[in-house]
Amino acid sequence: MREAENPHYDEPVGEGGDEEPMGKGRRQVRVMSRAEYEESIRRLARCDGFTTRDVTGLLAALDEALLSEVPFAKVGCSVMCQGAVVSVGRNSLKTDPLQRKWNKYRTFDYLTPSDPSNMDSIHAEIAALKAIPYPVDRQLKWRHARIYVFRLAPGLPLGQGMSRPCPACWNAIADKGARQVVYSTREGFAKEQLLRHGI
Numbered sequence: 001m002r003e004a005e006n007p008h009y010d011e012p013v014g015e016g017g018d019e020e021p022m023g024k025g026r027r028q029v030r031v032m033s034r035a036e037y038e039e040s041i042r043r044l045a046r047c048d049g050f051t052t053r054d055v056t057g058l059l060a061a062l063d064e065a066l067l068s069e070v071p072f073a074k075v076g077c078s079v080m081c082q083g084a085v086v087s088v089g090r091n092s093l094k095t096d097p098l099q100r101k102w103n104k105y106r107t108f109d110y111l112t113p114s115d116p117s118n119m120d121s122i123h124a125e126i127a128a129l130k131a132i133p134y135p136v137d138r139q140l141k142w143r144h145a146r147i148y149v150f151r152l153a154p155g156l157p158l159g160q161g162m163s164r165p166c167p168a169c170w171n172a173i174a175d176k177g178a179r180q181v182v183y184s185t186r187e188g189f190a191k192e193q194l195l196r197h198g199i
Contacts, residue, residue, distance in 0.1 A: 030154070031154045031159075032154065032159040034062070034063075034066060036159070037062055037152075037159060037160075038059060038062070040158060040159065040160075041055060041058050041059060041062065042055055044158070044188045044189060045058065045189065047188070048188055048189055050182075050189065053080060053083055053146075054146075054148070054182060056080070056083075056085065057078050057080045057085065057146060057148035057182065058078075058148050058150055058182065058184075058189070060076075060078035060080075060085045060088055060148065061076040061077050061078045061088070061124075061148040061149055061150035062076060062150045062152075063076065063088070064076025064077060064078065064088045064089060064090040064124065064128075064150075065090060065124070065150050065151060065152045066152070067090055068090040068091050068092070068124070068152075069092060069093065070091050070092065070093055070121075073091065073151065074090075074091070074151065074152040075090065075091045075123070075124040075149065075150070075151045075152075075163055076088065076089070076090045076091075076124050076149070076150050077089050077090070077124035077125045077127065077128040077147065077148065077149045077150075078128060078147075078148045079128050079129065079132065079145055079146075079147055079148075079178075080145065080146050080147075080148065081140055081141060081142075081144055081145040081146070082141070082144060086132060086136060086140065086145070087128045087129070087131045087132040088128055088131065089122075089124050089125070089126070089127025089128030089129070089130065089131050090124050090127060091121070091122060091123050091124045091127065092121060092122050092127065093121050094121060094122060095119075095120040095121055095122070096120060096121075096122040096126065096127075096130070097120075098122075098126055098129075098130055098172075099120050099121065099122045099123060099126050099168070100120040102126065102168035102169065102171055102172045103119070103120060103168045104168075105167040105168045105170070105171045106166055106167055106168045107167060123165075123166065123168070123169050124149060125147065125149060125165050125169035125172065125173060126168075126169060126172055128147070129172055129173070129176060137176075142176050142177030142178050142179075143177055143178075143179055145176075145177075145178045145179075145180070146178070146180040146181070146182060147165075147173055147178055147180070147181045147182070148181075148182050148183070149163040149164075149165060149181065149182070149183040149184065150163055150183070150184045151163035151183075151184050153186070156186055157186075158186065158187070158188070160184040160185075160186070161184065161185075161186055162183075162184070162185050162186060163183040163184045163185075164183050164185075164190070164192075165181060165183065170194075173194070174194050178194070179193055179194045179195075180192070180193055180194075181193075181194070
């Protein structure tokens with residue numbers, strides 16, 4: 001798709017029609033509203049055969065992603081069980097010991113080694129798992145739980161990006177006993193089922 005046909009790009013930044021865009025070929029990225037994201041999620045979910053519960057879980061994850069303070073990757077997560085949202089979480093630049101524990105399963109570091117404080121910044125999935133109160137966690141039927149992850153990506157055509165959990169988050173989810181994960185992709189959504197503990 002040519003840039004001019006992409007509805008997710010605004011006109012060049014500047015007041016006059018003769019002015020050049022900011023930088024070489026740069027255009028201001030249009031950020032979708034919450035209502036536009038919701039409409040997009042509902043439309044894509046219908047096409048992919050998702051249930052009303054799936055839409056509820058994805059919308060809860062979207063709301064958390066909108067609250068994320070991470071500028072380069074706004075990710076939200078929700079945990080649903082028996083039709084109810086049990087917990088939500090979003091990624092943060094703050095470090096967390098639980099994330100550090102599960103990072104032993106990560107095989108790559110996309111953050112700079114010169115800034116080790118961000119290596120253990122909490123992911124949305126870990127934040128959602130951590131937010132579940134202990135009594136609820138103990139009574140939850142994890143095999144029936146479903147994890148939803150949503151990533152905002154304003155520059156992409158659907159406004160969403162790949163949010164497949166990293167190996168650290170997959171192992172944390174599997175350790176709880178959850179078996180189903182739904183996450184956003186550039187083209188829509190994907191469902192994965194965990195068949196065994198460990199990835």
